[in-house]
Amino acid sequence: MAIADILFGRPLATKEERAEKIGPLAGIPIFGLDALSSAAYGPEAALTLLIPLGAAGVAYILPITAAILGLLLILYFSYRQTIAAYPAGGGSYTVARENLGDGAGLLAAAALMIDYVLTAAVGISAGVGALVSAIPGLQQHTLAICLSILLIVTVVNLRGVREAGVAFMIPTYLFVGCLFIMIGVGAVKALAAGGHPVPVEPLPRMPPTTAVVSLWLLLKVFSSGCTAMTGVEAVSNGVKAFREPTAPNAQRTLTIIITILMVLLGGIAWLASVYGIGATDPVKNYESVLSMLLRAIAGRGVFYFVSIGSILLVLSLSANTAFADFPRLCRIIARDSYLPHSFASTGRRLVYSNGIYILALLTGGLLTLFGGVTDRLIPLYAVGAFMAFTLSQAGMVRHWMRQGGGWHNIVVNGTGALATGITTVVVLTAKFLDGAWVTVLLIPLMLAVMIWVRRHYDAVAAETATEEGVDFRDVQDPIVVAPIAGWNKVTQGALRFAYTLSNEVRAIHISAGDETEDLFCQSWTELAVSPARAAGLPPPKLVVIDSPYRLLLTPILHYVLQVEEENPGRQIAVLLPEMVERHWYHYFLHNQRAEILKAWLLIKGNQQIILVNVPWYLRA
Amino acid sequence: MAIADILFGRPLATKEERAEKIGPLAGIPIFGLDALSSAAYGPEAALTLLIPLGAAGVAYILPITAAILGLLLILYFSYRQTIAAYPAGGGSYTVARENLGDGAGLLAAAALMIDYVLTAAVGISAGVGALVSAIPGLQQHTLAICLSILLIVTVVNLRGVREAGVAFMIPTYLFVGCLFIMIGVGAVKALAAGGHPVPVEPLPRMPPTTAVVSLWLLLKVFSSGCTAMTGVEAVSNGVKAFREPTAPNAQRTLTIIITILMVLLGGIAWLASVYGIGATDPVKNYESVLSMLLRAIAGRGVFYFVSIGSILLVLSLSANTAFADFPRLCRIIARDSYLPHSFASTGRRLVYSNGIYILALLTGGLLTLFGGVTDRLIPLYAVGAFMAFTLSQAGMVRHWMRQGGGWHNIVVNGTGALATGITTVVVLTAKFLDGAWVTVLLIPLMLAVMIWVRRHYDAVAAETATEEGVDFRDVQDPIVVAPIAGWNKVTQGALRFAYTLSNEVRAIHISAGDETEDLFCQSWTELAVSPARAAGLPPPKLVVIDSPYRLLLTPILHYVLQVEEENPGRQIAVLLPEMVERHWYHYFLHNQRAEILKAWLLIKGNQQIILVNVPWYLRA
DSSP states (O other): OHHHHHHHOSOOOGGGGGGOOBOHHHHHHHHHHHHHHGGGTHHHHHHHHHGGGGGGGGGGHHHHHHHHHHHHHHHHHHHHHHHHHOTTOOOHHHHHHHHHOHHHHHHHHHHHHHHHHHHHHHHHHHHHHHHHHHOGGGGGGHHHHHHHHHHHHHHHHHTOHHHHHHHHHHHHHHHHHHHHHHHHHHHHHHHHTTTOOOOSSOOOOOOOOOSOOOHHHHHHHHHHHGGGGTTTTHHHHTGGGBOSSHHHHHHHHHHHHHHHHHHHHHHHHHHHHHHTOOOOOSSSSOOOHHHHHHHHHHOSSHHHHHHHHHHHHHHHHHHHHHHHHHHHHHHHHHHTTSSOGGGGSOOTTSSOHHHHHHHHHHHHHHHHHTTTOHHHHGGGSSHHHHHHHHHHHHHHHHHHHHHTOOHHHHHHHHHHHHHHHHHHHHHHHHHIIIIIHHHHHHHHHHHHHHHHHHHHHHHHHHHHBOOOOOOOTTOOOOEEEEEOOSOSHHHHHHHHHHHHHOSOEEEEEEEOSSHHHHHHHHHHIIIIIHHHHHTTOOOOEEEEEEOTTOOOHHHHHHHHHHHHHHSTTOOEEEEEEEEEOSSGGGGGGSSHHHHHHHHHHHHHOOTTEEEEEEEEEOOO | OHHHHHHHOSOOOGGGGGGOOBOHHHHHHHHHHHHHHGGGTHHHHHHHHHGGGGGGGGGGHHHHHHHHHHHHHHHHHHHHHHHHHOTTOOOHHHHHHHHHOHHHHHHHHHHHHHHHHHHHHHHHHHHHHHHHHHOGGGGGGHHHHHHHHHHHHHHHHHTOHHHHHHHHHHHHHHHHHHHHHHHHHHHHHHHHTTTOOOOSSOOOOOOOOOSOOOHHHHHHHHHHHGGGGTTTTHHHHTGGGBOSSHHHHHHHHHHHHHHHHHHHHHHHHHHHHHHTOOOOOSSSSOOOHHHHHHHHHHOSSHHHHHHHHHHHHHHHHHHHHHHHHHHHHHHHHHHTTSSOGGGGSOOTTSSOHHHHHHHHHHHHHHHHHTTTOHHHHGGGSSHHHHHHHHHHHHHHHHHHHHHTOOHHHHHHHHHHHHHHHHHHHHHHHHHIIIIIHHHHHHHHHHHHHHHHHHHHHHHHHHHHOOOOOOOOTTOOOOEEEEEOOSOBHHHHHHHHHHHHHOSOEEEEEEEOSSHHHHHHHHHHIIIIIHHHHHTTOOOOEEEEEEOTTOOOHHHHHHHHHHHHHHSTTOOEEEEEEEEEOSSGGGGGGSSHHHHHHHHHHHHHOOTTEEEEEEEEEOOO
C-alpha cells in the first residue's frame, strides 16, 4: 500500500472522523474558492458578449454588475437563514425535498450535480486561461494543461478534506490580497487622473463596433455575468464540516466570502470601465480581462506574475469546491436511495471516493469536449445553479410557513426565491440556443436514473420484506464440497474446517490422469480417511473427476449443481481457500481462479449454494 | 452483458475449445501476417540507411537482400524441424528451457516478449506509414490513427482466435495478390526495357550523396533489413492451434509463408534497384518505398489505391500475430510459475485476456513514445527476435544430441544457431546506440521479475507443504456471527443457514439509537428466539452495539475480533449476505458494504475467521 499512502495519505480509521472539522479560516478556501474565483471569469464572461458593441460597449458593464451585486446580496441573506435553519447541512436538495417534496428535491439534486461538474470544468479552464494570458506560447497546450490540473486536484481531494484546506489556504489569501492591491492602486490612479487613467502598458485595441445595443443582448450579458454567483450555496451544503458551533461558524464564513466577492466584482467592473478594457477573442491571441487590468494598473512586473500565479492557482483549484461538495451531495442522495448506496461509503481518508471519481471523469470529459475553452462552457453554466437556488429558497419559504418562523424570515427567503426564479428563466431563455439546452436535456435524464435507482431499492425491499419469524424446523447440516488441488496445509485446514460445519464432507479433485494423481488418491486414505475414523467421524468422500483438457472450473461447477439437484432442500457449502497476501503486489499472484469459480457459482447457482471463504494467511 | 457480447462475441463455454482449431488457409493470416507484412518495412528500413549514399546507394540493396534471403532459408529449415520435434508447441521458450535449462528459457521468453510488443508497434506504425503515403494530409494525425488501429486489433482479438483468422484472411490474400501483380508487371516492364524501365509517374528525387560506403554502414543496413525476418517463429509457437495432423499442417503453413516472403523481399529489392527507388525522410514529406514502387510501375490509379489499402490493412493488422502469440507465450510461462497464474486462465472466448490487455498497453505506450514513426522503432526491433532464434536453434541442437536425432538434424539446426547467433551480435553491435541498448536494459529487468514471481510461488508452496494427515481431534462447531441490519427474508435465510452450521449463533445489530431500533429489539424474541426454542434449538443471541456516528463496519470488525480472542481455537464464521443481481448494471447497487467488510476482515483477521457468503437471488 506504500504508493497509495504517498499519493492519498495514510488511511484514516473511521474513529478519526471527528478531528476532520474546520473553522472559518480553513472554510473560506474550501467552500469559498468557487464563489471568490468566479470574480475572474464572471465579469469577463459578460464583457465577452459586449465585444460586438466595440469600445463604447464596455460602459454597460457597470449597470449589469450593479444588478448582479443586488442579486448577490439577496442570496446572501437567504442563505444565512438556510444555514441557521439547517445546521446539519442544508443543501438545496435537502431543503427542497423536505419542504416541497421528493420531486423538487430531485430536481434540485440534478441541477446541482450538473452545476458542480461545470464549476470544476470552468474553474480549471479559466485558470489555464490566466496562464496562457501570461505565457501566450502555452495556448496550444490548453487542454493538456487543463487535464493535468484536474488530475492534481483529484489526487489532493482523495487525500481528504482537511489537507485539501491547508493546501489551498495560501493561494486563496494570496489571490484575494493581490486583487485587493490591484483594485486599491487602480482606484487611487483612476481618482488621481480624474476618472481617465492612462494604462502603464499598451492594451490590445477593441475591435470595431458590429452591433447595436439591445435589451436581448443585455439580458445575455447579465446571464453570462451571473456565473459570478455560482458557488454561493457551497457553505450551506457543508455546514457539518465546520467545528462547533457549526452554524455561526458557517455563517461567519459565508459573510466573509460574500463581502470579498462583492468588492472584487464591483472593483473589477469599475476599473474595466474607467480603463476601457473589453474582452478579447477567446480562442485566438486570448488575453484575460484580469491580465489586461493588471498590466494596465501595475505593468508586467513581479506583481503581475505573482497575481497571475495566484489567479491560476485559485481558479484551477476552485474546482476544489466542487470536489468538496459533489461527493457530499451524492452521499446525501444515496442515503435516500436515489443513488447507489456505495456513494454513501467513506473511502480511505473519510472522503466519499466514488463521488470524487465520477466528478473527475465527467469534468475531464467536458474539458476535452470543449477543448478547455471557458467561453464555450459558460452557456451551460449558471442554469443549474440558479435552478437549485430557486428551489432551495422556495423550500425555505415553505419551511418558515410550516414552522411559523415569522414574516421577516418569509420575506427574506421569498425575495430570494423570486429573484433567483426570474434569473433562472432569464438565463435559460437568453442562453438556450448557446448551450443551456444541454442542461434541459440532462436534467430529466438524471431524474429518470435517480427514480430508477430508488425503484430498484424499493422493489428489493418489497421482495425481501417479511413479518414472519425464522422457520427453524428440520435444520440439517449442509453438505460441504471442498475442491482440492493437492495435499498441503491449506487443504488440511480446509478439511478440518469442513468438519466444524458438517459431518458430510466431499473432497473433489480434478485429475489430468497422470501418475502423480494416482499417488494422491492412494495417500488419501492415510491422510484423511484414517484420521477421521480415528476421531470417530464419518470419513470425507473423495470424488475424482477426469478432465483431459485440464479444465478445472467447469467440472467443479457441474458437480456442485448435481449435488444440489440430488439433495433438494439441503444447503451445499462450497469451500474456497483464499490466500491472504501481506503485500498488495502479491494480489496478482493468487486467488484469481477462486474468484472466477466464486463468480460462476453465484451466477449459475441458487439459494441453496453457499460460498465459504477459508483464508490462509501467508507469512510476511 | 449485452454490450460486452457485441464487442467481444458471446462467451464460449470451455467445452467449445476443441472447435477453435485451424488449417493452413486460416493459419497463414494468423501466424504469417507478421512475417509477410515485414516485406513492407524490412527493405525500406535497409534503404533508409542507404539514403546518405545518394542514388548510387540503392544498388547495395541487392547483395544485402541476398544475404537476408540466405539467412531466411536457414531459419526455414531450422523451424521445420522444430515443428516436427515439438508438435505441442515449440516456442523458443519451451525449446530453450527444456534443452538448455531454465536460464536460457527465461532469456528466450524475455527476448520474445519484447519482440512481440515491437511486432505490434512496428506493424501498426508501418501500416499508417502506407496510409499517409497515399493521403499526405493525414501525416499530422499519425499517432491518433495508430492508436485507433491498436484499439480495433485489441477488440478483435478479445473475440477469440478463429474469428480473428476470418477477419484477416481477405486482406492478407489481397495483399499478397497485389504485391505479386506489382512484381510480375514490374518484372515484365523491366525486362522489356532492357533493365532500365521508365517510371509511370515522376518519383521524389534522391538527396545528394553525403557519405561514402563503409563496412560499418553496410552492417547497419543489414541489421535493419533483418527486421524482415521477424515473425518466422510464430508458427512453431502456435502448432497446437492447428487441426489434426497438427505438425504437418503447421509445416505446410510455414513453407507457404516463407516462400511468399522470399518472393516479396527479392522482388521488391530488385525492382527498387532497377527503378532507382530509395527511401524518403521518415518524418517530413514521407512516402513509403512500396508506394513509390506502385506509382512507378502502375501509376496512381485504382490498382494503386487497392494495393495501398491492402498494405494498410495487413501491416496494421500484422500486429495480430503478436496478439495471437504473446498471450500464448505468457500462458506457457505462467504454467511454469514464472508469471502470475492468472495469465494461464482463459478469458470469455477462450483467449488469454490478461496477455492481450498487457500487450495492448505496452504497444500503445511504445507508439505514443515514438510518435508512431516506424523508423524510430526499428533499432529496438530484431534484437529480441534473433536472440530467441539463436536460443531456440541451439536448444534444438542439444535436443537432437540427447535424442540421437542423426547428424542431418544437428547440422540443420546447428547452422541455424550459428547464423542467427552471428546475426544477433551484428544487430546488437550495429544498432546499440540507436536503441538496441533499451533491449539490453529491459531483458535483465524482466528476468528479475520472472524469477521473483517463481520464488514467491515456490516460497508459498514450501510454506504450505506438509506430509501429515488432517488432525480431526476436538472438532467443534464454529461460532456463527451474523450481522443483521433489519428484518427481511435475507435475514431470515441467513439465520436459518446459521443453524445448519452451528448451534452457537450470534446476531449482531448496529443501532443508531432511535425508536425503530427499540422496536426491532422487542420483536427479536418473537421472530427468532421463540421459533428456535420451539424447534428445540438454543436461541440466537442478539448483540446490539450503539454507534452514534452511524459507523457500521468498525463495530462489526471489533466484535468479531473480540469473539475470536475470547474463544481461542474456535472458528468464527461470519455470514455475509450477498445480493445476486440479474443484470450487470445492478452490480453498482448492492454488496459494496459486504465487500468492504469482507476485505477488512481478511486484512485484520486471522486463520480462525471464516467468511461465508450467503447469496440471495433477486427476481429478474
